[in-house]
Amino acid sequence: MVKKDTGFQIMDNVIMSILSILVLFPILVLIMSSMSSESDVMKYGYSLIPRQFDLTAYQYIFKEGSIFHSYFITIFVTLVGTVLSVIMTTMISYTLTVPGLPGKKILSFYVLFTMLFSGGLVPSYMMWSNIFHIKNTIYALIVPSLMCSAFHIMITRSYFQNNIPGEILESARIDGMSEFGIFFKIVLPLSTPIIATIGFMRVLMYWNDWTNSLYYITDKKLVSIQALLNNMLTNAQYLAQSMDASMVATDSASVPSLTLRMSIAVVGMLPMIVLYPFFQKYYMKGLTVGAVKG
């Protein structure tokens, strides 16, 4: 038994290593080309070892001090947005698993329908900016994407349905615990894997979001990191591509374009890579099981 398992572990590691290499390889090209000199890449093509190191692109990004402020904005928005979003998502998902709840079908449909139809950008923009006046406030970065995913509700519901043992809820009810108490003290602690999962997906979403900033923020103090990077990217791309006489000012600063694209990706990616292991501990096997047995 043990011997067989060792064989499997080796195979498992081999497969995962191959997979990791497949995933890492393009990323490595990305990182290396972000540190190469632009003309080398244009003339000789991409390679894993830069002909000469050149950090112009990074200098360009960090020259603007606002990048650290933007990091802060993004971290704040990501934290607040994720917490709010996870609370709202788990609460409605739990309601959707309550047996015999009158109107449950309608409620499921109500949630699912939001995934299929959307009114488009202009109506949402009009509503948020003209009725709720969220333009140039921190809300603009949090609220419009707070729960835009019925997807997360559906998978959380599915998780609750299959992994929360009914006996526990029942006995808690018999003990006279309130429904809210049951939800916060029993259901949530039993659901760390799914909370970590949707939490992480929300974090990813908030972290990578630049559209809210694009549409609702003009105040430089509130620009998020991805919006800042995306602005740089689209701008550099625009200036690099265009040679239309009237669009580019004769005296516009020369910016690296090819290597800038790559370094922007690296700068945007780094903090998440640092942050991710924090979430990982929730996926560990047996975490929920102990609780079930106890």
Added chain:
Amino acid sequence: MKKKLISVLLSGAMAMGLLAGCGSSTEGTTGTNSTATVTETKTSDKADSQEVEKIKVYLPTSGKFDDLDNVMAAVNEITTKEIGVEVEFHPYEFGQWFQQYSLFLSGTEDVDILANYGGYLNAVSQGAAYDLTDLIQQYGQDIIAMEGDFLKSGEVNGTQYAIPIYASYAWTMGILYRQDVVDELGIQDLVDNVKTLEDWGEVLAVVKEKKPEMTPYVRNNGSTATNFQYGTWDDLGNNYGVLMDGGKTSDVVNLFETDEYAKLCSVMHDWYLAGYTSKDIQTQTDGFPTLTRNDAAFSTLGQADFNTSFYQSTTCGKDIGTVMISTPAARTYNNVTYTIMSNSKHAEAAMKFLNFWFSNEEVGTLIAYGIEGTHYKLDANGMGDYVDGQDSASCTYHLGSGISNTNRIRWNTEDPDYSKLLIDSNNSAQKSAALGFAFDTSSVENEITQLDNVCSKYQIGLECGALDPETALAEFNEELKSAGIETVIAEKQRQLNEFLGK
């Protein structure tokens, strides 16, 4: 009832904000709320009394605008006194601009004057452009005096919708090349003998041999723009039906079936086969200036006029020469125009401001370069330059030259005589028969969506030489026909006849 609901929802949203525990931004929300009500009352006041009107101008820039507030204060000091208008500029970086332009057009934003890059017809078809025909007569006399006939390039069916900046109208297709490389290789004779695109192949052959690390020919744009974007023909707004030879006649013909187009494609294909172009020319990601700065490209095709060599030399940072393939012709060219939003409450003030801005050198310079001494200085020749210790990156205000044209001092990278040369060039140019014509696509929109799709399948490939015109051009034309190009051409001819009949 509805109002009540909204206020309930609003307080709900506020409560959610409080939950999040960000006290500082709550302040922001109430702030905006109150200003919203204030503006409402203000506007109703203004309609009655003839006080200072406040207008908002939205435009893109590739420059800097950190110190916008101070510059605007200086601008407003002048404009309030002179025309009783206060302006507020909202500059956007180009990348952002193109993502938000359609939002501005939809009328959701409080915009008075909107810049249009690449045509104002979308603004007209969405009813976003104010009819300026009377306003310009009333308040825009300086613009009329300056632009004359060229003002027509802001018209649709005789109605003035947009104010073009006074740009170079007379241009043609030209070859742009690295003059320094030509000098180095000593092939100026060869270059001087070039009369057609085909002749250029000999130059490319030499460059390919002597400069193996440089791609002899690249596309001018790295985006989806086509290789022959700046042709010798007048494209009448889109390429579906054009006037050949810069609009000498008013017969709308199908460009893709002309011999000239076939010839151009076959030259490109020969170059492609001979290796004068990169194999990736179809999917090139950077434009000529970027490639040139990195010594990776030798020549391209582009828009050429009297100023191209000078201008491109500063853009590319290398010495650039130009060979014009044909004589420049003036045609409808409304790359940068300003429209007044149809829902603007201050259309008159906006027109007054545009007129003032376009004709007053002091304000024009202020808006383009900022305050003298702080954001720019005058050099010995009376041309603009960055103040000591600053450059284009560290300067705090510099919207640049693209936003308006002749109404300012020249920057030291420009030709000192630019204004004079521009006026001469425009006035002496051959004029297209369709100058001032704008094609209204509303009745053929379905055809155009299909044609655009057919074009993205073939056009870049053909015009870059990656596709063999012998076979692909016929296929292309066939698909264009089944997508309805003839309907569009007939409609264009009908509109053009109507336009000329007036």
Added chain:
Amino acid sequence: MEYNGAHNKVCANLLEDAKMNAKGFKKFKRYIPFYIMALPAIIYFFINNYIPMGGLILAFEHYTVSGGIWGSQKVGLSNFKFLFQSSDAFIMTRNTILYNLAFIVLGTCLAILVAYFLHELRRNMSRKIYQTIILFPSLLSIIIVSYLANSLLAGDTGFINTQILQPLGLESISFYSEKKWWPFILIFVHLWQMMGTSCILYLANMSAIDPGLYEAASLDGAGRWQCFFKITIPCLIPTIITLTILAVGKIFNSDFGLFYQVPMNSGAIMDVTQTIDTYVYRGLMNTANMGMSAAACFYQSIVGFCLVMLTNTLVRKISKENAMF
């Protein structure tokens, strides 16, 4: 599975309970806390999703600024015409559906397999490392991914051609003009980018399976793969169904970046890269007609809606508890 049973038992108990208290209001009263829990999300969806849905009316009108969303001229179904008139209509519909089916099937299989391999790793450290690595791609925007793909595929500068094929003495491939590679490239890029996030979802569900089930099975002499197919997969079925139904609803949509940016808008391969979204973009890029783009969106939603209803009914017929509503 066991839990499911347990859960159902509680349902029954609750229901009985409810029946015993038969008086209408009392019955309702016990559900009040649940409605309160759902309330924030209900209100939020109403504001953020349902109110703007009024904008769907744009699909039936010629939008003008003065008319606004409600007052613009109604033009019936003419905005929809351009979607069906084209000779490309068949190609783009076929591509959209086939790619999506491939993504659903291959994506699910791959995610489950990778999640399983991760889950079964004994050393925590290596599991952490692998898991972090496969997540990298989801941190990249599709624009960056398209440049990455370009850095590998480009004819003259691309890594595959300059560093692999040429040193081996093979002829270089111009990927951007040869159709045959693209179905594979697009599927590969999609899986490469999405694997990380969909895999952690299955991993979360796997880690919640009671180890007792495996112990019992191995005592009965079941092998590793038997356990995988007899225990792991069945326990994941509800999640798989949920994810599949949701994906089916999006089957007429496509990731615009993947199909437009990654092939670098190359015309020669359009037969295999054109989807409904890219067609709409290419057609409306120059006219920016709000009515027509709303119409395209509406069309995709309607088809998605019908398909979701259909799949859900099918699922309901087979196993009632796994249906979504």
